[in-house]
Amino acid sequence: MADPRQEIEPLVEVRDLKVYFPIQAGVLRRKVGEVKAVDKVSLDIMKGETLGLVGESGCGKTTAGRAILRLNDITDGTVRIKGKYIHESSHKELRKIRPTMQMIFQDPQESLNPRMTVSAIISEPLTEHQSMSKKEREERVFDLMDSVGLNRDFASRYPHEFSGGQRQRIGIARALALNPELIVCDEPIAALDVSIQAQVVNLLEDLQEERNLTYLFISHDLGMVRHIATRVAVMYLGQIVEIGKSDSLYSSPLHPYTEALLSAVPEANPEIERTRKAIVLSGDVPSPANPPEGCNFCNRCPKAFAICLEVEPTLTEIEPGRFVSCHLYNG
Amino acid sequence: MSEDISPVLSVKDLKVVFSTRKGEVHAVNTINFDLNSGELLGVVGESGSGKSVTMMSLLSLLPSPPAKINGGTVSFEGKDLLKMNQKEIRKIRGGKIGFIFQDPMTSLNPVFSVGFQIMEPLKKHMGLTGRKAQDRALELLELVGIPDPKKRFKDYPHQFSGGMRQRVMIAIALTCNPKLLIADEPTTALDVTIQAQILELVRDLRKKLGMAIIWITHDLGVIAGIATRVIVMYAGQIVEQANVDELFANPQHPYTQALIETIPAVRGERTKRLNSIRGQAPTTLIEPHFCSFHPRCDFAFNKCTSINPQLIEQRKNHLVACHLFEDKEVAVG
Amino acid sequence: MFNYTIRRTLLAIPTLFFISLALFLLLDLAPGDPTAQLPLTIPPEVREKIRLALGLGEPFHIRFLLWLEQFFINEPLHLLTELTGVDFSGDRQRVISWQSRSPVMDIVVQRLPQTLWVVGMSYVMGTIIALPIGIISAYRQYSWFDQIGTFVSMVGFSIPTFFTGVLLIVIFSVHLGWFPSIYDTTHVVTDWGSLIVQIKQMIMPTMVLALYNAAQISRFMRASMLDNLNQDYVRTARAKGLRENVVLLVHVLRNSMIPVVTVIAIGVPTVFGGAIITEQVFKVNGLGQLLITAIQANDIPMVQTLTFIFAVLIVLFNLLADILYGILDPRIRYE
Amino acid sequence: MSDVTITLQSAPTSQWRDIWDQFKTHRGALFGAIFFLFIMGAVFLGPFVWTLDPQYIDILSRDQGMSLAHPMGTDQLGRDTLARILVGGQTTVAVGITAMLLSLVLGTLVGVLAGFVKWLDGPLMRLTDLFLALPILPLLLVIILLFRDRLRVVFGPETGIFILIVFVIGITSWMQAARIVRGDVLTIKEREFVLAAKSIGTPSSRIILRHILPNVLSPIMVSATIGIANAIITESALSFLGLGFPSDFPTWGRLLFDATDYLQSFPERVLWPGVAISFTVLSVNYLGDGLRDALDPRIRGR
Amino acid sequence: RGSSGHVNILYWQAPSILNPYLSGGTKEVEAASLIIEPLARYDDSGNMVPWLAESIPTTENGGVSDDLKTITWKIKEGLVWSDGSAFTSEDVVFTYEYCTHPEGGCAQGQKFEDVVSVEAIDDLTIKVTFGVAKPFPYGPFVGFQSPIIQKVQFENCLGTAAPGCTDQNFMPIGTGPFVVTEFRPNDVISFEANANYRDPDKPAFATVTFKGGGDASAAGRAVLETGEFDYAWNLQLAPQVLQQMSEAGKGQVVSAFGPSVERIMVNMTDPSPDLGEERSTRAHPHPFLSDINVRKALSLAIDRNILNEIGYGLTGKPTCNIVPAPAIYASTANDGCLVQDIDMANQILDEAGWVRGSDGVREKDGMRLSLLYQTSTNAVRQDFQALIKQWWSQIGVETELRNLDASVFFGGDPGSPDTFQKFFADVEMYTNRFDGTDPESYFNSWKCGREPSPENGWLGVNITRYCDDTYDAKLAELAKTGDLSRRIELSKALNDQQIQEYIMIPLIHRGSVSAHSNSLGGVVLNAWDSELWNIADWYRK
């Protein structure tokens, strides 16, 4: 397969995206520092593909996903969706673009208003953006419920009356209501039971095929990302350390962090497990408020050398479509 | 494993119900298992299958009301834990049996220093006071791999990261050299890299201290890497029990089979489409007189809707509760 | 924590300024006149003269500035003078009560003992009663103890003190003759016997108020305990083999007290001003009674000073509550 | 079909039915509701049944005890106590409910704005502090002075003072609600369903109405029940201080206050209004407890 | 002296100061009367008796000059202050200077009205000179409101310095039976017997506690039911409550009648808010109360006996006079009003053309007989309002009741719309009295031109705004008349004119009511002077 970028134009282009949260302290609540939740992230998402975004807790996946949808304020950088720069759009303009981009959230319980019925939840985007009669809207809600595999009879129930998987379907139906092109899935399966996860992932895949959706799939379940994603980006401490085709990234991780991350995933196979040697990283992820000098990963990196402590590596293309941010490969 | 070694813990016919407004929830339904010394028993099953309730009922940690233990025995070192009075059971808790809970963020009391919380069971069970208790606590912190324990001793839980807090929880559970350690999803809330650290730690500790461990999780990968024997629970019942290699090599119960198949692998071949188990976990509002899994089972037949299958030894040391194998059982029996 | 404290303290200053301005404006708009207490036989021209003599003629902003100076500069200097014996104050004009023509602060100081004895004690009593009730009701939620506790606190909260007070007097003073119905503010405790007398005269007003305070505090305590009883760390504590009362009184209580202590702290200012009715009923002439007589006599300087003192106390105890919160809760302490 | 999925496949029930079902299970709440309905019925319908004029003075039959003609006796002017309790209840209950509503509306408004709009948080919370520190008594005097005549002209004497009292109680009691609501809004604002609404493009005003307000309902319900109780008590304290309604206009607080002078000779005279006040407050409180649970679909599901 | 030990006195309104010149409130003045004394005062029957003076000066004994412009007082010999220093005429002169200091704001200033000078003739003789002829020259230094203060003590407290003299104001040195040992404003005063009191056997009590605070019913209870206190003042309680309290047997209720009358004042001007600035001024006569028939009907409809029974019992008497005492001044011409006559009232209104509308309220020319009836907040007054409202409804008059806080109603604040002077109502009810035993100044206050109005800052005293030449003529004559019988005659005429025109509708002649414990002896209640006027004679039985 040739480089997809030559055939399809990217749906989303993110360049040098930065999202910093100010840290206020002291008597006057002055800004004393910043949490660099997302730091100079650049990525493209092609139409119809699934980009997986993985990384440890707190590395900025959610923030990046939200920033792309302009649900967070962007500190710096550009975001272009369907050729339209949205990082500077006003609220009014944004409201017009919203239907093309939607989000599915991590916690199906948290992301559904406990005091609204299923039909109210699913029809909220419709009432906001489309003028339909009540009847039409109801019909549309039923259609959506059908397509995500929810029984129509449940329309007047409350979220708490559903299981996790069903709740996530409600969230998906809501996201689909406006026929979006891009859906950011923020850990859509993390809160679900193993037996349910597959149902939801399969549903997402089916919908993608049916509607030619584009996903940004955020997760820390590396297995699932491998399964669903066309390409995968690995984040560490607000930066993308490696990005590439799913297959090649999993089979030959280049960045030491990617390598360690993959090696830490246990396999449901005792034989493999007995022989598997995990690269156990020492210590915790540093706080994004004061990342280490030089390479963000240098203090935990088993392969770190002198330059890593001083110079920040840049994301460079090693192979076609394969980018790594590491001095090992920049040399 | 030879059968004449008397087990550390032996659970017989344990039943737990919760009385709720909607009726009685049969959270744990006739559970039987043994745990031998030195063994690491993995317990898997989806959310709500009764894993935590089973373990907490062993030490009478369930709030009652609404919980009620509806029969059964739990013999630990020859005594029935369920028949003990409050005073006796308190000696066991934290003394002979240590407990680690799922969420390290909320399981530590936010207003007491970590040191205080570690020293509490020391004072209670080992009668250590002052310096001695402190030394031991420092020792434990060292043991679970907290760097610079002296400095961290007076710190409060919120000053620790998730992985560190789980280490502190482990230290608390280990204070009195327990015979048995019950870990209720100790790594579910943690990142894979941190999980790898904790698993490493537990393997080490097991080697050093040699206690029996019950490890609850719903991550089959973790089970595969750490357990010696596995129990699979579904809707308050044990549906399969076997040694770890046996279970992964020859899963018998349709639920276990499906469970193993739904997990996409990180290594090897990439799965084209995931196998999924249809439907969802049942409620346990009625005492089952049928196989709880039958609505989701591809192999269900008439009998499954009317008779609850018994857990029977299907191969050596491999117990399954499924009507599909009952003919074989007859043959073996 | 330190920064936090300083920040809150700094914020209190503009708040206090606006409060004093608001109070001043309010009282300025209020009807009533210091000459109201004069008999009708006194002709209006005389009233007018008295009014002018009290300084009522000045424009608003001048009186406000004057009052600010008197209250914030002159009064503290006088206090300093009295404490040290060195004359700091010279002949600076103090805030003078229209009724008694004496410095307002002197009277306030005079009223403090009985206010603290009776109303303060009732608050302490109320708290002492409320805490165990709240703890037990939460621990045994929906038990008969809890149900009765709820009922009694609601009743305690819902019956006006002017009624309970009179009822107690009729029962215990008139019919049984156990306790005096009138509080003797000049009584000094010197020995055992006089202490008994003091206790006797305190019992009824203290109880009336304590019932009211206890009702509220026990509700808070119960709610807070319930919140914490379901926390994971309680299970951890039990799993350590700790005794139930250790779990409850060490682990849960400490956490539950965090919000309750602030509620209690915020309630303290009411000790000084909120017992108006009870003070009236039992003739405990404390600060509440002082305020009400001052209002009735339109003694504006007194009313201004008292209301402002209450306002200061409210702001102060809010601050204190914040700080206590920080002390009790390490998560804030190390912010 | 098997029982396993029974909960999900039973026919969908209406929302109000669910609420009622949950409400029923709370015994205290049920009792509270019944008693409150009884009181409402008594005070608002009672006067049609018990038609004696509460204002009518029958000097010959004054100070009577309980009798058939006067089931609760008469007062020192020979007015029928039952009729006065019933009519007084109307005022008291109306004051309680409207003052509570006012303070809730104010409290919720301030709380929601402070919690939701970041730059309003500081100023509004300072305003709340300010109101907390304001003394109610002088405030009352000022307000009555400034507005009584105007309101009297527009609404007539009783309604005018009613509005005033409700207003005064309302604006001096919204602060607690505001603080609680603000706190809750601050946490709810961070919940994912609010973000979900934002991602849909729902404007802030509708986010507040649709997502935030319904979810701060339970603290509001609690404030509401405390608010009614507080308003009733405050109104009676106003009677004690000689402010409030015209003297011939009965309220429970005034009846209780007037009767305390006669506590010894006619103890039943304090009993009736006293019992009426406490039981109303009590029933409202239990009612609130139950409503809070019933209105919360999460609890209802349990 | 001091043999009876301790006595407890309860004033439910607490004194805030002990200087009657800085606060004219009854509670303050009465508390001060234990310490400082006037030259002469009134006894319980309203007769003037010499107190610090040798005798009462009259024209007969030459103490009062023939032109009625000077009065000369002679002080008793050998009087000493409680600090042991001699009491001289200088102190009396100083008292005058103190109260008339232009910047002082003296509460008793009217006592010295028309005084041009006070001179000390010698150590024991004082001459008071008036600017006009004073047929009744007993204002200065007579009665409990005008006691003598010590010059030495107050010398530096003149004018603007007065408020700063806290010690002096709280602990004045006096000649009376007691001295202050501790004063807590608005709370409690402790007294002990004056060691230098002129009568070596008095007072019988060694110490006095004078407690303040609470309310009338609590005060009554403390004396009559629990017996904690010996004396309680001003028990304005419903008669049956008092009755029930005294049944406990611990004490008894005493009362005495002075000139106080509870009355309804009729507004002769239009209080309609539409008139703006001219509201309740003589520019607009009252739309219907100007009709004497209406006023008469209002009075006729009232049953004063029932009012008395409900509100006062033995401590009040129904009255038809505005000056019911001293007995010599009491007119009998109006006693017909004691009998309620609703029919007659209705008849009068019918005849005057006021016809009942569909709602039972009378109307004429589109004008409804609808009244706003205001008074101060007080349980008895509210009962009165309710009763009167009902009676008036029986004659087709609609009444709206309003009660106002006493401090606002009587406050005289020009900024408040609720003062009795502004009278933004149709009728209002309150009690008034005159000082001493001579009603001249009282009648004088209802003179034409003295009505409150915006021009005089609502400071007038002719509250009803009644204006009549014949009344004013009689008043002018009274001012010039020294002869007592003629004065009485004129006074009665003035009284009768107010009553018969129904400008004021008197209701109850109120007595002062107090209670004392059974063990307290020597109490002689006095409605003309301080209730504690003879406390030196009190003793423990």
Ligand SMILES: Nc1ncnc2c1ncn2[C@@H]1O[C@H](COP(=O)(O)OP(=O)(O)OP(=O)(O)O)[C@@H](O)[C@H]1O
């Ligand atoms: N509103 C905020 N204010 C300050 N810091 C924030 C805020 N939101 C996120 N952060 C910080 O930004 C960093 C990235 O957070 P983010 O939620 O994007 O992580 P994540 O990768 O999604 O983690 P997880 O896997 O736990 O969801 C974290 O350190 C977090 O503490």
Ligand SMILES: Nc1ncnc2c1ncn2[C@@H]1O[C@H](COP(=O)(O)OP(=O)(O)OP(=O)(O)O)[C@@H](O)[C@H]1O
């Ligand atoms: N306090 C309680 N009241 C009522 N039912 C309860 C209570 N606690 C647990 N249950 C029920 O008991 C059953 C088993 O719960 P348990 O916590 O043991 O599940 P689990 O297997 O540990 O799940 P998870 O993986 O989510 O921890 C569930 O159906 C749950 O609803």
Ligand SMILES: [Mg+2]
């Ligand atoms: Mg995230």
Ligand SMILES: [Mg+2]
């Ligand atoms: Mg669990």
